[in-house]
Amino acid sequence: MNYWSNYNKAIINLNNKIIIHNQNNKFNFVEDSFYNHIHDILALVILKASKNGSLRVLDYGSNILPWANLKNKINIDKLKVFIYDPFCSNNKYERNIDDIQIDSSLESIMSRNYDLSIFGSSTQYIEGLFELLESNKNLLSKYILFTHTPLSIKKNFESLQFTGYKGKQYVRSIDELFTFFEIRGYEISFKSVIDNKFASVEKKYLDRTIYTNILFSKK
Numbered sequence: 001m002n003y004w005s006n007y008n009k010a011i012i013n014l015n016n017k018i019i020i021h022n023q024n025n026k027f028n029f030v031e032d033s034f035y036n037h038i039h040d041i042l043a044l045v046i047l048k049a050s051k052n053g054s055l056r057v058l059d060y061g062s063n064i065l066p067w068a069n070l071k072n073k074i075n076i077d078k079l080k081v082f083i084y085d086p087f088c089s090n091n092k093y094e095r096n097i098d099d100i101q102i103d104s105s106l107e108s109i110m111s112r113n114y115d116l117s118i119f120g121s122s123t124q125y126i127e128g129l130f131e132l133l134e135s136n137k138n139l140l141s142k143y144i145l146f147t148h149t150p151l152s153i154k155k156n157f158e159s160l161q162f163t164g165y166k167g168k169q170y171v172r173s174i175d176e177l178f179t180f181f182e183i184r185g186y187e188i189s190f191k192s193v194i195d196n197k198f199a200s201v202e203k204k205y206l207d208r209t210i211y212t213n214i215l216f217s218k219k
Contacts, residue, residue, distance in 0.1 A: 003165050005087045008063055015068045019096050022071040029069050034194050038147045039066060041192070041213055042118070043073045048189075049116045049143040053078040058114040058141070060084045061122030064095070064102065071096050084109045114141040121148040124169040130180055140184065144216040150199035151177060154208045159201040171201060171209060181216045190215040 021029040030036060049055055053075055059066065063085050070076050081100040088104045103109055117139050123129050123146065133139050151174040159169050178188070194211040201209050 018068040028072045057081045059118045116143040117141045142218045146214045186216040189217040
C-alpha cells in the first residue's frame with residue numbers, strides 16, 4: 001500500500017473528531033499548523049463563489065479532511081462537493097456535508113462542470129499540470145483556488161520532499177502560472193503566502209520558493 005493510501009487511513013480519526021466537536025460546539029475545531037488559515041480562506045472563497053448559497057465544487061487530488069471543519073464557520077447546506085482522490089478506499093468517515101462524493105475515477109470527475117476548482121497542495125505532484133488543465137476544460141471553472149502550494153519565484157525546478165512523503169515535487173514558476181491563467185481570461189482575486197519552511201523543499205531551493213494561496217477568477 002502506498003503512502004497516500006496509508007495517509008487516508010490515518011486521517012479518519014481526526015476527521016471524525018472534528019465532526020463530533022462541531023456537532024457539539026458553537027465554534028469550529030482549532031486545527032494545527034497553518035490549516036486554520038487555509039481553511040478560513042476556503043470558507044471565504046465559497047462565500048464569494050456561491051450563488052444563493054449553492055455551489056458545485058471540485059477538490060482535486062484531495063480527501064475529505066478539508067471539508068470536516070466548515071460547520072460553525074459558514075452555511076454548507078447547498079454545497080455539492082466532488083473530491084478526486086485517486087487513492088480513496090471504502091474507509092468509513094463521518095461526513096459534515098451530506099452532498100459530497102469521493103471519486104477515484106478521473107474520467108468521471110472530468111465529465112462534470114464545476115463553479116469552483118480547488119487544488120490544495122496537490123499540483124506539485126503533477127508533472128504535466130498545464131497539459132492536464134488544457135486537455136480537461138471542466139477543470140477550468142469560474143473560480144480556481146490554489147492553497148499551500150510551493151511555487152518558484154525564478155525558474156521551474158524539481159525537489160525531493162521531506163515530510164512523511166519522500167517523493168518528488170515539481171515546483172513551477174509563479175510567473176508561468178500567472179501567465180497561463182491570464183491568457184485564459186482569469187484575474188488574481190486574492191494571494192497570500194505561508195512560511196516557506198512548510199514547503200519542505202531541499203534547502204538549496206528554499207530561497208527561491210514561496211508557499212502560496214492564490215484565487216483566480218474568470219473575468
